[in-house]
Amino acid sequence: MATPVTEQAVRHDSDPAYAARIEHVSKSFGRPGARQQVLDDITLDVAPGEFVCLLGASGCGKSTLLNLVAGLDEPTAGAIATPGGRPALMFQEHALFPWLTAGRNVELALRMRGVPRAERRERAEELLELVRLKGAHGKRVHELSGGMRQRVAMARALAQDSQLLLMDEPFAALDAITRDVLHEELTRIWAETGVSVLFVTHNVREAVRLAQRVVLLSSRPGRVAHQWTVDFPQPRRIEDAAVADLSVEITEQLREEIRRHGQH
Amino acid sequence: MASTETTTATPPTAAAEDTAKDTTGATAKAVSKDAGKATSGADRPDHLAGLEAGLDALETRAAAKVPVWQLLRTKALPPVLAVALVIVVWQLAYHFQVKPHYDLPSPADVAGSLHQMWLQGQLLGYIWTSVSRGALGFVVAVLIGTPLGLLVARVAPVRAAIGPILSGLQSMPSVAWVPAAIIWFGLNDSTIYAVVLLGAVPSIANGLVSGVDQVPPLFLRAGRTIGATGLRGVRHVLLPAALPGYLAGLKQGWAFSWRSLMAAEIIATSPDLGTGLGQLLENARTNQDMPSVLAAIGLILVVGIGIELLVFRPMERRVLRSRGLQPGGA
Ligand SMILES: Nc1ncnc2c1ncn2[C@@H]1O[C@H](COP(=O)(O)OP(=O)(O)O)[C@@H](O)[C@H]1O
Ligand SMILES: [Mg+2]
Numbered sequence: 001m002a003t004p005v006t007e008q009a010v011r012h013d014s015d016p017a018y019a020a021r022i023e024h025v026s027k028s029f030g031r032p033g034a035r036q037q038v039l040d041d042i043t044l045d046v047a048p049g050e051f052v053c054l055l056g057a058s059g060c061g062k063s064t065l066l067n068l069v070a071g072l073d074e075p076t077a078g079a080i081a082t083p084g085g086r087p088a089l090m091f092q093e094h095a096l097f098p099w100l101t102a103g104r105n106v107e108l109a110l111r112m113r114g115v116p117r118a119e120r121r122e123r124a125e126e127l128l129e130l131v132r133l134k135g136a137h138g139k140r141v142h143e144l145s146g147g148m149r150q151r152v153a154m155a156r157a158l159a160q161d162s163q164l165l166l167m168d169e170p171f172a173a174l175d176a177i178t179r180d181v182l183h184e185e186l187t188r189i190w191a192e193t194g195v196s197v198l199f200v201t202h203n204v205r206e207a208v209r210l211a212q213r214v215v216l217l218s219s220r221p222g223r224v225a226h227q228w229t230v231d232f233p234q235p236r237r238i239e240d241a242a243v244a245d246l247s248v249e250i251t252e253q254l255r256e257e258i259r260r261h262g263q264h
Numbered sequence: 265m266a267s268t269e270t271t272t273a274t275p276p277t278a279a280a281e282d283t284a285k286d287t288t289g290a291t292a293k294a295v296s297k298d299a300g301k302a303t304s305g306a307d308r309p310d311h312l313a314g315l316e317a318g319l320d321a322l323e324t325r326a327a328a329k330v331p332v333w334q335l336l337r338t339k340a341l342p343p344v345l346a347v348a349l350v351i352v353v354w355q356l357a358y359h360f361q362v363k364p365h366y367d368l369p370s371p372a373d374v375a376g377s378l379h380q381m382w383l384q385g386q387l388l389g390y391i392w393t394s395v396s397r398g399a400l401g402f403v404v405a406v407l408i409g410t411p412l413g414l415l416v417a418r419v420a421p422v423r424a425a426i427g428p429i430l431s432g433l434q435s436m437p438s439v440a441w442v443p444a445a446i447i448w449f450g451l452n453d454s455t456i457y458a459v460v461l462l463g464a465v466p467s468i469a470n471g472l473v474s475g476v477d478q479v480p481p482l483f484l485r486a487g488r489t490i491g492a493t494g495l496r497g498v499r500h501v502l503l504p505a506a507l508p509g510y511l512a513g514l515k516q517g518w519a520f521s522w523r524s525l526m527a528a529e530i531i532a533t534s535p536d537l538g539t540g541l542g543q544l545l546e547n548a549r550t551n552q553d554m555p556s557v558l559a560a561i562g563l564i565l566v567v568g569i570g571i572e573l574l575v576f577r578p579m580e581r582r583v584l585r586s587r588g589l590q591p592g593g594a
Binding site: 070072086087088089091093095096097098099100108109111112113132140141142143144145146147148156159160177178181184185188 | 312313315316319320322323324482483485486488489490491492496500501504505507583586587588
């Protein structure tokens with residue numbers, strides 16, 4: 001490793017409570033002989049209520065890591081613990097079910113969690129209100145705009161009532177104006193619900209705009225290359241000078257990581 | 265999606281201006297100076313709610329309503345014209361005696377034959393006999409074809425074993441089963457139902473298999489993250505997601521049921537079996553009653569198309585519409 005790893009991470013050795021603990025996790029794909037190592041010895045904690053952004057170039061293994069935390073795949077080595085139960089996961093695509101209305105999508109998540117029928121409707125209305133989609137319960141998915149779909153997806157994720165919300169570039173396909181608004185919404189919802197968020201992005205400014213801590217992954221294999229704590233207060237704006245300053249620093253580091261791959 | 269923010273390595277002020285162009289049109293500095301346009305503080309949620317409502321309104325498209333007369337003109341008129349054209353050509357062929365009149369009766373003769381059956385009070389009985397057989401056979405075929413299709417789609421060894429056979433059976437004309445079925449079951453309803461099932465089950469099962477194959481993996485992953493795993497995943501995610509393909513299979517399954525039924529009815533005629541449309545056709549042929557032969561053919565066609573139009577087309581349309589998909593093809 002050419003770059004020194006700055007360990008500014010909030011360690012919780014004294015406090016065993018964490019929303020997610022990723023310990024020495026490695027992941028390889030492919031058959032023996034032609035194996036591709038995607039993640040190498042990742043160790044990372046997400047504290048309860050913490051907002052962590054996972055940053056890295058395309059193909060560095062961010063989605064792979066998130067899938068592992070979500071339990072959709074098994075690590076090749078290492079261990080992952082999510083004491084708050086099955087984490088909620090949001091994708092870049094809204095992944096809402098088109099055969100259900102917006103409200104029913106949310107209700108399905110409640111139903112799978114065992115919420116009794118009588119409460120589901122009301123809970124779903126509350127969650128839709130939380131993402132400011134009051135009255136959208138009966139709307140079909142195709143009748144909603146891109147930003148509204150992602151908000152319904154957020155409501156569905158929150159319906160799982162998980163301690164941990166995993167987000168895989170959830171706003172990457174939205175236009176800049178909508179994305180900016182959803183950043184504000186997410187910050188507000190995170191503050192209101194106290195949920196822990198592990199947010200994946202390749203967008204440096206987005207990471208700095210949202211996170212309390214930014215974790216930079218290197219590529220091939222993915223390792224934790226750098227971490228930054230972002231301590232200026234929310235609500236932030238993506239245009240804030242402080243966000244811009246730190247973004248420049250992080251971008252420099254990210255470019256350094258990418259450059260290393262062109263050298264051999 | 266290349267986003268401009270990621271690529272900025274410019275000094276902070278320039279970067280701020282860059283992004284501002286992307287978003288609100290006001291630089292970060294200007295905003296902090298201008299208290300009137302406050303974007304932070306207590307009034308911010310309201311401001312955001314209004315902004316969001318505006319975005320939602322701008323991006324949501326209204327469903328266009330097509331007037332009824334236009335629907336009639338574009339959807340109902342062309343087939344009516346086509347049928348009228350066929351009748352005109354037929355009448356001309358009759359008029360110029362392309363075939364002798366006892367071989368090619370006029371449209372009016374055929375209508376007269378139908379009218380006769382109606383007066384004798386038998387017409388609806390013939391139709392009912394066939395439709396009830398077809399419907400019962402179809403329902404049983406659905407009950408067998410659905411779990412079969414699900415097994416083939418989801419269990420790899422089952423698929424390897426009987427997947428190709430199922431596809432092969434689908435392209436086999438089920439009339440070929442009639443002689444064997446008569447020998448096995450005799451001239452009774454069992455023969456007819458056996459042939460109908462052999463015709464319909466493979467296409468229903470195959471429809472479900474292709475429906476399941478076309479389910480986007482993203483839906484399955486989304487289902488798993490909300491806890492829809494195992495049988496619950498099948499019920500709440502896999503089956504609804506596969507519904508369009510399944511419905512297409514059902515529609516085809518009905519067509520196969522009806523075809524197989526007619527083949528069986530024409531060949532397996534016996535006084536013990538009630539008279540359906542197939543038997544009507546066969547009896548008319550034995551009596552050299554050409555108007556009745558054509559009337560029976562017409563009935564078989566009309567009932568087959570009618571059930572597709574009245575039952576399957578609306579079902580498919582509803583499912584596709586509710587998902588924001590356009591019903592493809594005519
Ligand atoms: N199921 C898989 N099988 C084989 N290779 C995979 C699989 N999933 C991801 N990869 C590989 O792992 C690498 C990282 O992928 P991904 O986690 O999607 O990156 P990111 O989300 O950071 O863009 C890529 O090179 C990709 O080709
Ligand atoms: Mg990814």
